[in-house]
Amino acid sequence: MVSTEATSTLQQLARRHLWMHFARLSAYEEQEIPIIVRGEGCYVYDEHDKRYLDGLSALFCVNIGHGRADIAQAGADQAKQLGFFTNWSYAHPPAIELATRIASLAPGDLNRVFFTSGGSEAVESALKLARQYFKLAGKPRKHKLIARETAYHGTSLGALSATGITALREPFEPLAPGGCHVPATNLYRLPEGVPASSLAEAIAHRIAFEGPDTVAAVILEPVQNAGGCFTPPEGYFQRIREICDEHDVLLISDEVICAWGRLGEWFGADRYQYQPDIITTAKGLSSAYAPIGAMIVSDRVAEPFLSGAASFTHGFTFAGHPICAAVALANLDALERERVLEGVRSGEPVFRAMLESLRDLPIVGDVRGAGYFQAIELVKDARTKESFTAAESDSLLRGFLAGELYRRGLICRADDRGEPVIQLSPPLIAGPEQFAEIEAILRPVLGDAGERMGCKA
Numbered sequence: 001m002v003s004t005e006a007t008s009t010l011q012q013l014a015r016r017h018l019w020m021h022f023a024r025l026s027a028y029e030e031q032e033i034p035i036i037v038r039g040e041g042c043y044v045y046d047e048h049d050k051r052y053l054d055g056l057s058a059l060f061c062v063n064i065g066h067g068r069a070d071i072a073q074a075g076a077d078q079a080k081q082l083g084f085f086t087n088w089s090y091a092h093p094p095a096i097e098l099a100t101r102i103a104s105l106a107p108g109d110l111n112r113v114f115f116t117s118g119g120s121e122a123v124e125s126a127l128k129l130a131r132q133y134f135k136l137a138g139k140p141r142k143h144k145l146i147a148r149e150t151a152y153h154g155t156s157l158g159a160l161s162a163t164g165i166t167a168l169r170e171p172f173e174p175l176a177p178g179g180c181h182v183p184a185t186n187l188y189r190l191p192e193g194v195p196a197s198s199l200a201e202a203i204a205h206r207i208a209f210e211g212p213d214t215v216a217a218v219i220l221e222p223v224q225n226a227g228g229c230f231t232p233p234e235g236y237f238q239r240i241r242e243i244c245d246e247h248d249v250l251l252i253s254d255e256v257i258c259a260w261g262r263l264g265e266w267f268g269a270d271r272y273q274y275q276p277d278i279i280t281t282a283k284g285l286s287s288a289y290a291p292i293g294a295m296i297v298s299d300r301v302a303e304p305f306l307s308g309a310a311s312f313t314h315g316f317t318f319a320g321h322p323i324c325a326a327v328a329l330a331n332l333d334a335l336e337r338e339r340v341l342e343g344v345r346s347g348e349p350v351f352r353a354m355l356e357s358l359r360d361l362p363i364v365g366d367v368r369g370a371g372y373f374q375a376i377e378l379v380k381d382a383r384t385k386e387s388f389t390a391a392e393s394d395s396l397l398r399g400f401l402a403g404e405l406y407r408r409g410l411i412c413r414a415d416d417r418g419e420p421v422i423q424l425s426p427p428l429i430a431g432p433e434q435f436a437e438i439e440a441i442l443r444p445v446l447g448d449a450g451e452r453m454g455c456k457a
Helices: 004-017 069-081 093-105 119-136 157-162 166-172 198-210 236-247 268-272 299-305 322-337 340-360 390-407 432-453
Strands: 036-040 043-046 051-054 110-116 144-148 179-182 215-220 250-255 278-281 293-298 364-370 373-378 413-415 421-424
Touching (some): 093 293, 093 322, 110 119, 119 293, 144 198, 179 198, 198 236, 236 250, 293 299, 322 340, 340 364
Parallel strands (some): 144 215
Antiparallel strands (some): 043 051, 110 293, 373 421
16 A cells, blocks of 8 residues: 555645646646556555456456556566567567467458557558558549547547547647548437438448548447447448448458457457458557557558558557567467456346346436447436536536546546446456446446436436
8 A cells, every 4th residue: 555645745746747648637636636556357446545446447458457467477578588679670579479469360361460559559550551552552532531420539630530529629620631420320319210221321422422532441440439339230330341342442440449359359340240451459459568559451451562662651669569569469368368258248248237227217318338348328318318418418427427436436437528428348357246346336326416417217
């Protein structure tokens, strides 16, 4: 346990020097900054040694769970042998071995792996690759990308052009040109009489509107994170694959969250049975024990870069770092050895049943998601699906839910990048005991929230 004196010092230093990401720094002027000091399994501990159930895997990352000495040791062992060498025109064994391992697990002919330091870099790499691919193919006008409304694809300027959240884009405009958006697969909010099949057709219509000779790629998550775990309707990705083939457009599966067992398969594309041209990934690749991401590319897309003077003139200093690659290999070993993906597939019905049981609360409008990636949409009136105003949502999420759930020992995400939702994405080693703990905290807190907001059953 951190001493009281050290605790006070940490708070003071954090307030003075640490710029936390996506945080309203003013919120911590009169309250403690949550300082997490250690983790074990599905739990983390703060500076006061209070235990929390990590219902978000830190940030959809720690798939194997916290405190794995074997994974940490893999990094330490590699550091002793080769602490760092670049992948810029050089190779080293950990990067070679990890690329080979990833290619063996990826669907279809995705055999070429380009490493990054994280998810935004993986998406940025894919968008740049799509543009250069078509230039080499003699189609230089193909540069636009189509993504979905409310979708989050990263924070770099290129990735922000794919991100469909106005509040995240506006402060940094003008962005890289060419980003276009279509409706997300929010089946709960699909207008009455509008068929679910229209969601895939919206992509065909947008390609036609923009001009097929200008569109390079469609980028989609298997289950969309922002907005609250939107799952696809039946046949959605198969139809999009057909549309992309018809118009010579690359299909990018953004699996920064969904890969490495989060949905019960190595990749979300496996769960929904479609073949992308490129997969972007990060987070669970190393269970966040070290920062690493990857862009996984099909043989067809890689082919123009394999002859002559062609070069993908793009890279990052620390991408494919030998320590990070060694850690990722140890993580994949553990996921396979301990049959973690099988555990997600067997645990998903139990997890989902617990969340569905909360529908008797007036504030619960929808429960959706896949695998260990689930969300609860919160509503003012469950019968009419009436949502909250922006001010009400801010009061509900930031003013009450986020703090109260944390105070009671549950880390999850109270998110307003769309309608207000609670997102839950525990480590993949979670089971019935953790699901019961989540319910024991969620039920009374959501009940209180419904009363505070005057929700109608």
